[in-house]
Amino acid sequence: MSCVQCREVMSEYIDGELELGVETQVERHLAQCQACQAVRDDIVQIVHFSRNLPEHSPGTGLWLRIQSEIESEHRGGFYSKAASLWRRLTTGRLTLSFPQIAVFTSSIFLITLSAGFFGWNGSRQESVASPPVEARPVETLQAAPADETRIEDIMQRLGELKTNVELRKSAWNPEVRELFERDVLHIDQTLAECHHALLDNPKDDVCREMMLNACREKMRLLEGFSDY
Amino acid sequence: MEAMRRRIARLTLALTPMMAAASLAGSSGAEPAPRFNKTYPVSTAAHLAILNVNGDVKVTTSNKSEIVVAVVDGPAITVQDHVAGNSIEVWVKHGLRVGRANFEISMPADTSINLKNIMGRISIWGVNGDVNVNALNGDVRLVAVRSPSVDVKVISGDIFFDGELGGEGPFCLQSMKGDVDVTLPASTPFNLNARALKEHISLGGFPFSFSSQQSKAITGSHSRGGPKLNLTAYDGRIILHRK
Ligand SMILES: [Zn+2]
Numbered sequence: 001m002s003c004v005q006c007r008e009v010m011s012e013y014i015d016g017e018l019e020l021g022v023e024t025q026v027e028r029h030l031a032q033c034q035a036c037q038a039v040r041d042d043i044v045q046i047v048h049f050s051r052n053l054p055e056h057s058p059g060t061g062l063w064l065r066i067q068s069e070i071e072s073e074h075r076g077g078f079y080s081k082a083a084s085l086w087r088r089l090t091t092g093r094l095t096l097s098f099p100q101i102a103v104f105t106s107s108i109f110l111i112t113l114s115a116g117f118f119g120w121n122g123s124r125q126e127s128v129a130s131p132p133v134e135a136r137p138v139e140t141l142q143a144a145p146a147d148e149t150r151i152e153d154i155m156q157r158l159g160e161l162k163t164n165v166e167l168r169k170s171a172w173n174p175e176v177r178e179l180f181e182r183d184v185l186h187i188d189q190t191l192a193e194c195h196h197a198l199l200d201n202p203k204d205d206v207c208r209e210m211m212l213n214a215c216r217e218k219m220r221l222l223e224g225f226s227d228y
Numbered sequence: 229m230e231a232m233r234r235r236i237a238r239l240t241l242a243l244t245p246m247m248a249a250a251s252l253a254g255s256s257g258a259e260p261a262p263r264f265n266k267t268y269p270v271s272t273a274a275h276l277a278i279l280n281v282n283g284d285v286k287v288t289t290s291n292k293s294e295i296v297v298a299v300v301d302g303p304a305i306t307v308q309d310h311v312a313g314n315s316i317e318v319w320v321k322h323g324l325r326v327g328r329a330n331f332e333i334s335m336p337a338d339t340s341i342n343l344k345n346i347m348g349r350i351s352i353w354g355v356n357g358d359v360n361v362n363a364l365n366g367d368v369r370l371v372a373v374r375s376p377s378v379d380v381k382v383i384s385g386d387i388f389f390d391g392e393l394g395g396e397g398p399f400c401l402q403s404m405k406g407d408v409d410v411t412l413p414a415s416t417p418f419n420l421n422a423r424a425l426k427e428h429i430s431l432g433g434f435p436f437s438f439s440s441q442q443s444k445a446i447t448g449s450h451s452r453g454g455p456k457l458n459l460t461a462y463d464g465r466i467i468l469h470r471k
Pocket of ligand 1: 002004029033034036
């Protein structure tokens with residue numbers, strides 16, 4: 001089994017939905033492939049996070065902030081998908097589970113990623129030509145329609161980034177490697193702390209908002225390092 | 229006398245390889261590693277994007293209609309640029325495999341700047357254009373800044389802002405691990421949205437009318453409200469100062 005094949009069935013593997021034969025192949029591949037192990041670990045970690053969070057109606061404040069963020073950062077064109085998802089959500093059901101909120105928020109993030117928003121953000125800089133591709137060898141996720149994006153896609157993206165970084169890490173100098181590991185550890189600890197705080201108080205919107213934002217920061221960190 | 233002789237001997241030992249290297253470079257006709265130093269003539273409200281990887285970035289302003297970008301103290305790294313009208317982009321290639329490269333930038337005050345860095349300190353002085361800093365490791369200092377909007381994100385490092393809110397904003401400062409320290413003139417109207425997950429928020433004596441006040445989240449307006457000032461610290465303090 002190749003890495004690509006392994007990644008394709010990773011979420012089914014984690015959900016225990018694979019046929020025994022395929023499952024064995026995945027396990028055999030995982031046993032000898034560190035990169036795919038990293039992808040698996042990330043997916044397991046976040047799926048664990050999301051499954052353990054209680055159903056919750058996010059406060060109006062949180063929604064308003066998400067809405068204003070979309071509107072201020074992503075006016076027009078490519079971002080209208082996110083806006084339409086927003087409308088669908090606000091006119092439809094308002095009780096969302098954490099995974100749904102995460103999917104929603106992160107799908108916006110994924111869209112912005114695939115539009116190259118990450119590195120050279122700025123609605124005020126339309127006049128700046130795109131920098132040469134070689135400067136930023138980011139394999140952007142193909143823009144899936146935001147409302148079809150599933151949490152697995154986000155985790156897949158995090159996994160891809162992590163794999164990419166793992167492959168490059170050996171070429172970095174030790175000081176950089178250490179710094180990176182420290183940053184990842186710090187964000188993961190923050191996520192875990194937010195998670196626990198939310199279990200204690202599911203209505204803590206501030207904590208929820210900060211946890212989502214920390215997820216984005218992890219994405220930003222991995223993106224930043226995966227370029228080099 | 230003996231000590232002096234030993235010192236001279238040590239100095240000679242230390243200098244010999246350098247002299248050898250210099251004479252080798254001279255004999256092969258190679259020039260010293262070129263450092264990047266370029267001047268870009270610009271008109272008003274230019275835009276500058278800098279992508280450094282490992283090293284400090286220092287931005288100052290001048291009255292000249294030009295942007296000067298210099299890479300100092302760096303090894304023989306490859307720096308590339310791209311100019312499109314009034315917009316200039318400069319970036320470092322092969323970042324994390326080579327050593328540090330420090331940028332020194334001088335530009336007209338009304339230039340808007342977009343800075344990205346993986347590791348290294350960033351300081352920005354006297355800028356009136358929009359400021360966007362996307363950093364991972366290292367402190368970020370903004371001094372005498374009067375920008376219409378500011379967005380600074382850093383994973384690990386303090387953020388220090390001493391300036392004015394020079395427009396409609398928003399003004400967003402966020403650190404995952406580090407303090408967010410903001411100094412503003414006492415009369416500045418603004419809407420504060422402060423979030424500190426672990427440490428406390430110090431309001432520096434600004435009289436706010438609060439719309440919500442919890443231990444880790446404060447929302448309120450000062451002087452009847454104004455541009456948004458969003459301050460976020462995950463593992464660090466938020467400190468406001470009046471001047
Ligand atoms: Zn593999």
